Amino acid sequence: MSIKFSRIYIELVGISLLILGHVGTALATNATTVQVQNPYSFVIPGQPNAAAFMQLHNPSSQPATLVAASSPAVKAVELHTHTMQNGMMRMRRVAEIVIPAGKTVTLKPGGLHIMLIGVDPTQVMPGKSITITLNYKDKTQQIIQLQVHNRVNQHKMPHTHKHHHH
Numbered sequence: 001m002s003i004k005f006s007r008i009y010i011e012l013v014g015i016s017l018l019i020l021g022h023v024g025t026a027l028a029t030n031a032t033t034v035q036v037q038n039p040y041s042f043v044i045p046g047q048p049n050a051a052a053f054m055q056l057h058n059p060s061s062q063p064a065t066l067v068a069a070s071s072p073a074v075k076a077v078e079l080h081t082h083t084m085q086n087g088m089m090r091m092r093r094v095a096e097i098v099i100p101a102g103k104t105v106t107l108k109p110g111g112l113h114i115m116l117i118g119v120d121p122t123q124v125m126p127g128k129s130i131t132i133t134l135n136y137k138d139k140t141q142q143i144i145q146l147q148v149h150n151r152v153n154q155h156k157m158p159h160t161h162k163h164h165h166h
């Protein structure tokens with residue numbers, strides 16, 4: 001009886017986590033202390049890849065290290081940065097992103113970002129949000145909901161409607 005009960009309980013928790021994930025922007029599991037703020041991505045129609053940006057705040061007294069990420073909406077996820085090479089900005093894969101104790105690291109265009117490779121165009125589209133799991137070196141995980149924007153509308157109101165040409 002008690003086994004049955006706890007199984008139902010776990011299923012209910014799972015369902016409420018799913019519901020919460022759709023309204024909240026960030027959801028922590030396994031007690032990571034890193035706080036994710038303003039996660040978003042741009043989508044460029046026809047492009048197979050997209051970049052995800054956010055602020056990663058570490059309120060703890062220990063450094064936190066992001067080592068990997070994954071998403072069911074894309075084929076692969078890599079941690080990237082931009083570097084100048086012969087006067088050209090180029091993307092480069094990095095093994096980890098360290099968030100020092102008490103600091104915030106900003107993932108932004110032209111800098112550090114999370115690369116979404118092989119996006120599913122039915123899931124990664126403006127107005128939708130996708131789920132990304134962040135994995136830290138200390139084995140903690142964090143599931144975030146990332147808002148997908150249209151690059152053209154990046155500085156406009158999130159509720160602005162745009163005419164689509166088919």
Ligand SMILES: [Cu+2]
Pocket residue numbers: 051080081091092113114115
């Ligand atoms: Cu990249």
